[in-house]
Amino acid sequence: MGFPKVIFRIVENRRCPLYKYDDSFELTGIAIPLTNKSENSFITTSIVKYPPDKKVCKILNGDLGKILVQYERGDKIPFCMISCSGCTGSIRLEHSRKEKLFNHTDTYSNELASMIHVLSDFAFFKNIDDKHLDTVLSFFKLNSYDTGEIVIRKGDPGGRFYIIVSGSVNVLNDAGIIISALDKGDVFGEMSLICNDNINATIQVKEPTKILYIDQPNFNKILDYYPAIQLYFSRLMAQRLNRSNKVRAEDLASGMIGNLTEIPPEALFQTLNMNNKTGILTINELGGGTARFSFRQGSLIKAKYGKYEGDLAFYQILKEKSGRFRFTPGIPPEDFSTPEIGFFMKLLMEGMRRLDEGKEKRTN
Secondary structure (H helix, E strand, O other): OOOOOEEEEEEEEEOOOOOOOOOEEEEEEEEEEOOOOOOOOEEEEEEEEOOOOOOOOHHHHHHHHHHHHHHHHOOOOOOOOEEOOOOOOEEEEEEEOOOOOOOOOOOOOHHHHOOHHHHOOOOOHHHOOHHHHHHHHOOOEEEEEOOOOEEEOOOOEOOEEEEEEEOOEEEEOOOOOEEEEEOOOOEEOHHHHHOOOEOOOEEEEOOOEEEEEEEHHHHHHHHHHOHHHHHHHHHHHHHHHHHHOHHHHHHHHHOEEEEOOOOOHHHHHHHHHHOOOOEEEEEEOOOOOOEEEEEEOOEEEEEEEOOEEOHHHHHHHOOOOOOEEEEEEOOOHHHHHOOOOOOHHHHHHHHHHHHHHHHHHHHO
């Protein structure tokens, strides 16, 4: 089986002693004929091409080599970050293929074109390569709103992600009271897309405002191709959670006890992840027995719930609506070298997708 050349680029660097942000590595596979075997017998080995003047890392070699094994098994090269198992530091990499980003026309309005120099400084668009910015922008549309107009209303079905280009909006609660304001460069609507849920707040225009928006299918395309955006949303969701539940987040430093009826599983896991907590989360009084999850610096490294382990245990716990939980700081020394189960934002999105599919099946 042939193996394409794939470029892996560092998109996050946590004190790696050998490499820096944006360093690239080329992974290729070559088929070596086996002697004393049939003429069609081969073994495939991986070759990693490192940046000029950079040392070879055996740990990274092994981690990238696993991608070749996945491909040989018939798996697709994952559209997600992979993590070096680390030494004194760690890195995250994303892969790109040498082909056009999307089968889509790279065109957008003249008005939007005139704003590109401004948009490139927005936090969201900083996660897009300059050479692909035009392509990504072509998926967005631009709307203008007058003072007092409602952009989205709480309880309505989701389906769009919004970025404020100019002006400002107010965020209203159920009683129509202003609870916060969003300005140029701020975003909203992402929770309804990521969690497949209804809109959780009403957005009303505060002054004449221009807003970019993108629908869910195109939103998912961009999210799949740029795993760095997943990290952006993970941080954004945690920041909003922390603002609304600051006291609970602070309690995590010394441990936390609570109930899933007060804070749902996805919000609880996001808090632990984005606060880089190390410890063990135990959840009791569940239909499937006791659940136990281990975190290292915010990364999920162990998960067990009844007969389920790993990512399946994580997906199962997201279904629970009640149960008592306790977070205890600290993990056993042997767990400091345990690899993480997967990139948290990717796990969360897959879990919420499965939940949504389950609701649809019950409805039908």
